[in-house]
Amino acid sequence: MIATDLRSGVEQLGEIIASASTIIPFTGAGISTECGIPDFRSPGGVWTRNRPIPYDEFVASRQARDEAWRRRFAMQTTFAQARPGRGHRALASLYRAGKIPAVITQNIDNLHQMSGFASDHVVELHGNTTYARCIGCGKSYELEWVKQRFDEDGGAPDCADCDEPVKTATISFGQAMPEDAMQRASGLAQHCDLFIAIGSSLVVWPAAGFPLMARNCGARLVIINREPTDQDDVADLVIRHDIGETLGPFVGN
Known part of the structure; x- marks a missing residue:
């Protein structure tokens, strides 16, 4: 059922x-746009301007690593200033x-944790951009550490322990999805009585399968x-309005 207007939908x-x-x-990204976090995937989004x-x-490429970190540092103020929305x-x-x-979130902005969710209760399917991790040994790094070495060496740093590249703790195209997060998300989807997909186009698989999994259970x-979205026809309720306005009435004291 598609809500005829915002009031009836709420x-x-x-x-x-x-x-x-x-x-x-x-x-998905739609919940964070009112917080100043850009939508990467939609028309006009970040990925339409930067491949x-x-x-x-x-x-494989140090040049690619340098460019990846240059882009991340260019976004630092945006991520650092963002605060949870309605x-x-x-x-x-x-x-x-x-x-x-x-x-369960496709977002990498840490805003659910900032809003009051315990870190253990935020299942991040695409990782987190507020810190970095060695792709070899998995050691975590603060972004300040990466930025200091980037500025000193003129390029992306390698891990201090194993010399493998360090990247943001996010999941890039072609990188394996985090197995633990996917398993947790699957379990949550199968053992709830209400699943709410918020601000997601539901086109990125396998993550887009969780709403259907919950519905089938x-x-x-x-x-x-x-x-x-492609899943509107199987939903019990579809609200095509601003997310902040839709969920704002449910913000408690």
Whole structure:
């Protein structure tokens, strides 16, 4: 069912939330755009201006690694200044109320953690851009460490322990999805009675399979996204309005 207007959509969503015992949100870029985080994938997004650097290219080419880090540092102010929006805060309110055990996210901005979710309860399918990790031994690094060495050496640093490249702790094109996160997301999708997809175009697989997985396991499915998705026809409720305005009424004190 597609909500005819924002007010009726919010009312229906409220009724569905009230009747649910275990809610799993699945969030995409749309929930963070009001926070100043750009949408990478949509028309006019970052990837339409800068071709994404695939993982194998990052590994093979120092020039590619230098460019990847140059782009990340150019975005540092945007990520550092971003604060959770109404959508994040609404989900955090439901989390504190015991309705949401965890959130599954395609986002890399750390805003769910900032909104009040414990880090262990944020399942990051595409990683996190607020720190770095060695692709060899997995050692974590603060971005300040990377920036200092980038400036001193004039290029991307290697790991201090194993000399392998260091990259943001995100999942690049061609890089394997994190197995633990995928398994956790699968378990959450299969054991909820309400799955809410928020701000995701639902075109990136295998992540886009989680709403269908939840639906097939008996959960109600709500999709909140400005644009239509391929899964609208199987959803119990579709709200095609601004995410902040839609979820704002659910922000608790």
